[in-house]
Amino acid sequence: MGVEISIIIPVFEQWEFVPDLLDCLYAQSYPMDKVEVLLVDNGSREISVPDNLRDNIRILHCKTRGAYAARNWGVQHSRGEWLVFTDADCLPSKSWLGEIATLACSKERGDVFIAGRVDSVNKEDPSAYEIFDMVRGIPQEHYVRRGYAATANLSVPRSLIKRIGGFNERLFSGGDAEFCRRATQKDFRLVYTDAAVVAHRTRASWNAIATKARRVKGGQLTCKSRGHKLWVYIRTLLSPGITSVRLFRNRRFPFKYRFIASFVYLRVWGVELLELLRVSFGCEPERR
Numbered sequence: 001m002g003v004e005i006s007i008i009i010p011v012f013e014q015w016e017f018v019p020d021l022l023d024c025l026y027a028q029s030y031p032m033d034k035v036e037v038l039l040v041d042n043g044s045r046e047i048s049v050p051d052n053l054r055d056n057i058r059i060l061h062c063k064t065r066g067a068y069a070a071r072n073w074g075v076q077h078s079r080g081e082w083l084v085f086t087d088a089d090c091l092p093s094k095s096w097l098g099e100i101a102t103l104a105c106s107k108e109r110g111d112v113f114i115a116g117r118v119d120s121v122n123k124e125d126p127s128a129y130e131i132f133d134m135v136r137g138i139p140q141e142h143y144v145r146r147g148y149a150a151t152a153n154l155s156v157p158r159s160l161i162k163r164i165g166g167f168n169e170r171l172f173s174g175g176d177a178e179f180c181r182r183a184t185q186k187d188f189r190l191v192y193t194d195a196a197v198v199a200h201r202t203r204a205s206w207n208a209i210a211t212k213a214r215r216v217k218g219g220q221l222t223c224k225s226r227g228h229k230l231w232v233y234i235r236t237l238l239s240p241g242i243t244s245v246r247l248f249r250n251r252r253f254p255f256k257y258r259f260i261a262s263f264v265y266l267r268v269w270g271v272e273l274l275e276l277l278r279v280s281f282g283c284e285p286e287r288r
Helices: 015-026 067-076 096-106 128-136 140-145 158-164 175-185 206-221 226-237 239-248 255-280
Strands: 005-011 035-041 057-061 082-085 090-092 112-120 154-157 189-200
Touching (some): 005 015, 005 067, 005 096, 015 035, 015 090, 035 067, 067 175, 082 096, 082 158, 096 112, 096 154, 096 189, 112 140, 128 206, 175 189, 226 239, 239 255
Parallel strands (some): 005 035, 005 082, 035 057, 112 189
Antiparallel strands (some): 082 154, 090 189, 112 154
16 A cells, blocks of 8 residues: 655654654554654764664654754655654654544645644643743644644645745754745645644753753744844844743643743743854854
8 A cells, every 4th residue: 555644753862752752653543554654863973773663664864954954855755645744752642643634635635734733741740941841832723823833743745845845954943934934825725733633742951941942043043034133133132021921821821830931931031142142143053
């Protein structure tokens, strides 16, 4: 039977998460004989290949740095009519692929691409940094209303790639938003589904939180116009009043969690300001 879905997963220094991810894929309700899984290593210092790899799983090696380059490399070597993107630190629900396939088949072929829900993984006694990452989360439905989606849970038909090309490999962050907006400009419609769910691991340490903050801020400045960079400078300076308020108003979480998340963000804001200056003076952006 031919491949209908190609799952493309970039991996950079996160091979310890891959076994749990594969267990979630093995448990899918969708028939896996119609699926191929491409794990695209992006220059990890050490690769730990799981023992229980099935025949439909391939490991590729992308020499060009960056997760968007790795995704493009996976696309080039894939065979599926639908390309499904997620990350190594994600845990798809059992019905994830089935929900994506149902929505893909119910729409006119070639004119839609699909963003699914991303939930943070909750721990019984989370640290302050895990609470911050949980409350901030990946608000996929909010992103879709603004015209883009995170590649933690994004599915596109191959016809879309053929029409607009792949991800911008010069970006280390923000390439998913740029890709989605380029697709909608070519009359593809981005649709959101609450039923196709992946869980995303929360970052457990300050180093992990700060590294992401640097990567995102650097990505906002890379390969952008002067007007966009000016907007980034202004938005960053105003961010404590905007982001802290948004975190505090997230009523999905108790008051204590919202307070902790808002407080942690003030420290994150300091990292963003320093990265803004560092990249503005020509230093290389963070890629991790």
